[in-house]
Amino acid sequence: MSAAAAPPPKKVNRIGLDVLPYKGGKTTLCAGCGHNSISERIIEVLFELGIEPHSVAKMSGIGCSSKTPAYFLSQSHGFNSVHGRAPAVSTGALMANRDLRGIVVTGDGDTASIGIGQFIHMLRRNVPLVYIIENNGVYGLTKGQFSATADRGSKQKSGVINDMTPIDCCLMGIELGATFVARSFSGDKKQLTNILKACVSHRGLSLVDVISPCVTFNDHEGSTKSYSYVKEHEMALHDVSYVPYYEEIQVDIEEGEVRDVTMHDGSHLRLKKLGRDYDPTNKRQAVDAITDAEKSGEILTGILYMEQGRDTLHDMLGMVDEPLATLPQSRVRPGPEALARMMEELR
Amino acid sequence: MSTIEVSPVASRTGGQSYRVINDWSIQVATVNGSGSQTANNILMRSIFQMGIPVSGKNLFPSNIAGLPTWFTIRANKHGWIGRKKEIDFLVAMNPETAREDVLKLEPGAAVVYDAPLKLNELRTDLHFYPVPFDKLVVPVCPEVRLRKLVRNMIYDGVVGHLLGLDFEEMKKALYKQFGARKAKAADLNWNAIQAGKQFAEESLPKMDSLWAERMDKTAGKIIIDGNSAAALGCVFAGVTVVTWYPITPSSSLVESMIGYLKRLRIDKETGKATYAVLQAEDELAAVGMVIGASWAGARAMTSTSGPGVSLMAEFVGLGYYAEVPAVIFDVQRVGPSTGLPTRTMQGDLLSNALLSHGDTHHPILFPSDPAECFSMAGEAFDIAEHFQTPVFVNTDLDLGMNNWMADPFEYPTKPIHRGKVLTAEDLDRVGEFARYRDVDGDGVPYRTLPGTKHPKAAYFTRGSGHNDRAGYTEREDDYVNNVDRLSRKFETMKKWIPAPEMQRSEKASIGLVYCGTTRWAVEESRDQIAREYGVETSFLRLKGYPFTQELEDFIHAHERVYVVEQNRDAQLLALMKLDLPVPLLSKLRSIRYYGGMPLDARTVTTKFVEQEGL
Structure with missing residues (x-):
């Protein structure tokens, strides 16, 4: 091989960017942490779909998971805010600029404990953003205390057994108004990638609870959030694939085997049946399936519930089409005659 | 020494040899929820329209209906519109407090009271005017369920006659209050006022010395509460995102703002709003949304009172350290804890100035009247955006919820100031962007807004240690340099704070x-x-x-x-x-x-x- 040979051309996406702007700083999380795999999926998905980095706002709370927005999308603004409060900050940011794509990364401490109030109200409002819970059942940064998603009977590294009922964020999401609810596993590359792509296409709030093992504090025998436990107990509802709106569909659907869902932006979500027929638009079925799986000790993954066409927060607020943040003075300060009129009324 | 000036004029009944003109206070004692607010406002407005400086203060309980409430109207020819403790004229409508209210009066005061209460038996040194309200209300208000409300309007007629108020002004005030859409209700109430007037003319000879006389000291002035004034100030300051959680005494600030926004800030062509208002789940979320919205470039505000400020502490610290604008109106009430939610206090000065853990300092504006509530709303946004930090506007229940005679508001002369925000074109020009670098030596760095299409625009905002490029750091020198710059920034702010x-x-x-x-x-x-x-x-x-x-x-x-x-x-x-x-x-x-x-x-x-x- 000649030494002078040109380097292979960089792979670019459909908007002509290579992967570099989609990458972030070097991770400071533990080697093997599930969160790092999720960051990689986010990079991959946004690169492949050709999302403009400047259009994304990376939002987080506090914790191991909340550090990760520093590790992807270096050309996107990011906000590592206050523990459990990413929903409020993100809601505000999206009210200010409706053109932003909000990607929120939180943990189970953020979402299921300190910030559960904000989480619930964000769901009610159908804030149009992607909300990822990197769920490992423990507090990593404070060295391994149980979180509120730890399963009953799960064992802490120190040997303590959790006696309390876990909070299932997906069940809450379905009950409280999330319009796209999925569960996945950081180790299931293909499924997580396709789910995240569908989230990008969804108009409204999409909630993804990703079981993301903590290699340092919760990957031992007796933990129900360890790699080996999740691999053994994961039960995928369907095989998820995604065809973006700008690509032609090449494979015909086999009747009865695959559900094809056309998403708001024209992309197609394809759910291939695995064992049972599952209709993700049926709320009651979704709740039953999750509850049954919990009873039998299985971790149900896939797209659990979706509802299209519901008004988002932006619709409810009746805002102008342009971002409020950059409206010129002429559109946000009424004229002197308006003030004069108000004063006359008060005389 | 007495503060009441007297002039020797024979009274119309000859009972008193002097008149106290335009220097007295009326207290109306009623039951919360009885609709007396309308009657009181009309009384206040009638005096105002006669050109007499006036103030009205509502002393109300933390309750919807049933507990005692007092409304004090002070007329003062010198223009003193602060509270006056001594009551010269009592209108005793509440059986529960009437006895105590009468016993507290200074000798010589006048008392209009509901006749069955027999208050005249309590003292001999007051001027008593018994009024059979229940009897008088029947012919003017055939509908039984409305009588409780209309009854109050009768005392306007009685008091108006006794003080010599101009009934044309009272009529004007009444119809202004009800507006064209409620003309029928206004007619009903006007009949009640006239019934009171007629009764007083026929049955209540003047015994006290208090009189109103037309002056010209209110020309051009307006009557408004501080919360509405602040709301209007925000609307003209170009507010775009408003988040809030209801709390007395600040709720009416955002509620009246919603009304103003609907009137003044709907895009004519599309019928869509140039603002967003969201009621949050608590004050913590409200200020979190403000921080998020301001970070993304909105002019964002919230309004609260002491308990809300306590909840906002962590976020306000984030705003200070990560340098995100926020405008927070604190309509103070009596603390600590729930305290006295419907009483006034300047109790949050230290918490506003120093809120949150670590070393923090926040700018505060102190409006004293509605005109300043209006103008300082604009100044608060300019300071918040220029200095990229939370700003408190510190008012109180007295200013926020009471009606004030005020100077009309001046239209802002300065354009809206958005601070040091770099656009994509600016980034091309400056070459390098370091979010927290003190480029100008004033402690105030430059920022970019999310959504700016430029490879150098992005930065990572965090409440953890950061260097001047917004990178994570735990280094001693980075930390000290950064917080010292924040002190310099606070020093620079003195040039922007309105002069005393x-x-x-x-x-x-x-x-x-x-x-x-x-x-x-x-x-x-x-x-x-x-x-x-x-x-x-x-x-x-x-x-x-x-x-x-x-x-x-x-x-x-x-x-x-x-x-x-x-x-x-x-x-x-x-x-x-x-x-x-x-x-x-x-x-x-x-x-x-x-x-x-x-x-x-x-x-x-x-x-x-x-x-x-x-």
Whole structure:
């Protein structure tokens, strides 16, 4: 091989960017942490779909998971805010600029404990953003205390057994108004990638609870959030694939085997049946399936519930089409005659 | 020495030989939820329309219906519109408090009362006017369920006649209040007023000496509450995102803003809003949304009171350290804890200035009247955006919820100031962007907004340690450099804080320093001190924090300076002790009131005289 040979051309996406702007700083999380795999999926998905980095706002709370927005999308603004409060900050940011794509990364401490109030109200409002819970059942940064998603009977590294009922964020999401609810596993590359792509296409709030093992504090025998436990107990509802709106569909659907869902932006979500027929638009079925799986000790993954066409927060607020943040003075300060009129009324 | 000026004019019944003109206070005692607010506002407005300076203060319970409530109207020809403690004219409609209300009166006061209460048996040194309200209401209001409300309008007619109010003005005030859409209700109430007037003419000979006479001291002025004024100020300041959680006494600020926004800020072509208002799940979320919205470039605000401010502490610290604008109106009420939710206090001065853990300092503006609520709303946004930091606008229940006679608001002359925001074109020009670098030497860095299409625009905002490129750091020098820059920024802010209002009298060796609504009691008290004790005083009214050089100079120029404020712990004085040079501190004295009522001049005068040994 000649030494002078040109380097292979960089792979670019459909908007002509290579992967570099989609990458972030070097991770400071533990080697093997599930969160790092999720960051990689986010990079991959946004690169492949050709999302403009400047259009994304990376939002987080506090914790191991909340550090990760520093590790992807270096050309996107990011906000590592206050523990459990990413929903409020993100809601505000999206009210200010409706053109932003909000990607929120939180943990189970953020979402299921300190910030559960904000989480619930964000769901009610159908804030149009992607909300990822990197769920490992423990507090990593404070060295391994149980979180509120730890399963009953799960064992802490120190040997303590959790006696309390876990909070299932997906069940809450379905009950409280999330319009796209999925569960996945950081180790299931293909499924997580396709789910995240569908989230990008969804108009409204999409909630993804990703079981993301903590290699340092919760990957031992007796933990129900360890790699080996999740691999053994994961039960995928369907095989998820995604065809973006700008690509032609090449494979015909086999009747009865695959559900094809056309998403708001024209992309197609394809759910291939695995064992049972599952209709993700049926709320009651979704709740039953999750509850049954919990009873039998299985971790149900896939797209659990979706509802299209519901008004988002932006619709409810009746805002102008342009971002409020950059409206010129002429559109946000009424004229002197308006003030004069108000004063006359008060005389 | 009496503060009432008397003029010897024979009264119409000859019972009194002098008249007290345009210098009295009326107190209406009713039951919460009985609809007396309308009757009281009409009474107040009638006096205002006669050109007589007037103020109205509603003393209400933390309750929807059933508990006692008092409304005080003060007319004062000199223009003193602070609270006056002494009641000259009582309207006793509430059987539960009537006895105590009557026993508290000074001799010579007038009492209009519901006849069955037989209050005239309680004292012999008052002028009693019994009115059979239940009997009078029947012919004017055939509908039984409305009688409870219409009944109150009758006392307007009685009081109007006894004080000699102009009934044409009362009619105008009534129809203004009800508006064209409720003309029928207005007619009903006007009949009730006339019934009261007629009864008084026929059955109540004038015995007291209190009279209203037309003046020309309210021309051009308006009547508005501070919360509505602040709301209007935000609308004209170009507010775009408003988030809030209901809390007394601040709720009406956002509620009235919603009304103004709907009228003034709907895009004509599309019918869509140039704003977003969202009721949050708590104050913590409300301020979190403000921080998020401001970070993304909106002019965002929230409004709350003490308990809400306590909840906002963590986010306000984030705003300070990560340098995100926020405008927070704190309509103060009596704390600590739930405290007295419907009473007034300047109890959040220290918490506004220093809220959150670690070393923090926040700018505060102190409006004293509705016109300043309006103008300072605009200043608050400009300061918040220029300095990229949370700003408190510190008002109180007295200013926020009571109706004030005020100067009309001036249309903003300065354009909206968005601060040091770099666009994509700016980034091309400057070459390098470091979010927290002190490029201009004023401590104020440059920022970019999310959504800016430029490879260099993005930065990572965090409440953890960061260097001037917004990168994570735990280094000692990075931390110290950053927080020292924040101190420089706070120093620069002094140029933006509105200058105090002050008057330095050459003859005065004593000064008075205060902020907010304390103004009204102090202005009148200075007059009392001068007239009654012959002591001249200077004053300095603070309009904002950080303190500016004028305050130091003022203290230098006087032997003693009294800091007058409405809290127990001398919070304004404490803040001065934190910030001012030590040699000045020995000159400072304290006058405090913290009973929850709006501060009155006599209280200030008494405390001043005690300490001065006059």
